Structure formats: C-alpha cells, structure tokens
Amino acid sequence: MTYRILLIFIFFLSSCVSGTYQSTQDITEEPPAEKGFVLIYEESLKKDKILRKKIKNNELEVIHNKIKKNSFIDIFNPVNSKSLKAKVVAKENYPSIYKLVVSKKIAKLLELDLDNPYVEFSEIKKNKTFVAKKATTFEEEREVAEKAPVEEVMVADLSKSQNNKKRKKGNTKFYILISDFYYLDSAENLKKYLNEQIKSNKLSINSINDNKHRLYLGPFKNFKSLQSTYIKLDKLGFTNLDIYQK
Secondary structure (H helix, E strand, O other), rough: HHHHHHHHHHHHHHHHHHHHHEOOOEEOOOOOOEEEEEOOOOOOHHHHOOOHHHHHHHHOEEEOOOOOOOEEEEEOOOOOOEEEEEEEEEEEHHHHOOOEEEEEHHHHOOOOOOOOOOEEEEEEEEEEEEEEEOOOHHHHHHHHHOOOOOOHHHHHHHHHHOOOHHHHHOOOOOEEEEEEEHHHHHHHHHHHHHHHOOOOOOEEEEEEOOEEEEEEEEEEOHHHHHHHHHHHHHHHOOOOOOEOOO
C-alpha cells in the first residue's frame, strides 16, 4: 500500500515539473526597445506638411508610424534615466530621421536635450494569459535571439555618447553618410547633383582606398543642425540614411 502511494506521489511531481503553468492575471510584455531621435511637436509641422495629424503639447501624447492609435509606450531618457508612459494618438508617416513624434510636455518632463533629443522607447502590451513554459523553451528562445539580425543603424551607437554628453559636449560632430562608391567619378557626379539640389557646402568625399570613395555631409555641431538637410535629402529619395558621430 505504501509503495503504491509513493508511486502516485512521484507521478504527481513529474507531471508538475513537465507541465505548463497558466495565470489569468494581466501581465505586461516588454518588446525590444527602439532607439533614436525624436521630433518635438510644433504647429508649424502641419503648415510645412511634414505632419498631417496633430498632438496636444500639454499632454503626454506621441505619434508613431507603426504603433496603433490608442496604444501606450514607455519612453526612457538614457542620459538621466527619467522615463514616462505616453499615449499614441495617431499613426502617421514622417521623415525617417525620427523614431517618434513627442509633445513638448514629454520633452520637458524627460529633460531632453533639445539639440540632441535621443530616447529609447517600447510599446506596452498586455495579455490575459501568461504561460510559464519549461526550461527547454527558454533555451529555444535564447537561440532565436542570438540568431536575430542586428539593426545596422549607426545612430544606435549614440546611447553611449549620450550618456557621456556632459564630458564630450562640443567635441563630437554629426555626419550624414550618403553612400560608398567603387568609382571616384560616380561619387563626384552625385556630389555635383546634390550641391545643385540642396545648396550645401558640407558635401565631401573621403577616398578610403582605391576602390571605396565615401560621399558624406558634415560636420554638423549637433542633431538639430542637420535635420533640415536630412529632410531635403529624404524628399529627393535618399531615405534611411545613416547618421554617425566622431
């Protein structure tokens, strides 16, 4: 009799270990954070046709180009570790140089550097059911994460420089990378064309070697000073250009 009870007890324990636990409580998922510069809302953005929608500057409101209206996001300032929760009031496209459009109230509460308004943010998602799977699932997810592609946006490296902003302020400059060319003539032809279109004296070519010639714009003293140039390039069809510092 004792032997049968012992077998039943062992079977019960093994079932608990290999099974799945479910909770009906609301839990908050944490999607990967996006990083980049934000556009601080002004009424002139509508007049200049950069935005079609508007937000209230005295509220914690944002516009995003992918996240659905009425969703919520967490916004984090890596410079001073301040964060807040904001509501997405519109979904709209805007120049790709920006990751997010935020109200003036958000910029003020997060104490953003208006010349270099860099943030990290992620959408807040809620599920009714939380499933705690066995350890093998964690290993599978870790393998997927390790194989996931890394986003090649040079501006992502700015989080480090933003954290050291006070120490480095005035030393680093911003640059816009147009493209790398195999032939120097190709780089020079595009430089001539862009000079005619955007009227900038900051276009330069750096011949890295005999077969690699880099066309870029800069230096700019901060992010704010390059915005108008970037938007002009975006309108010419030069989208998703990299921004880097040195």
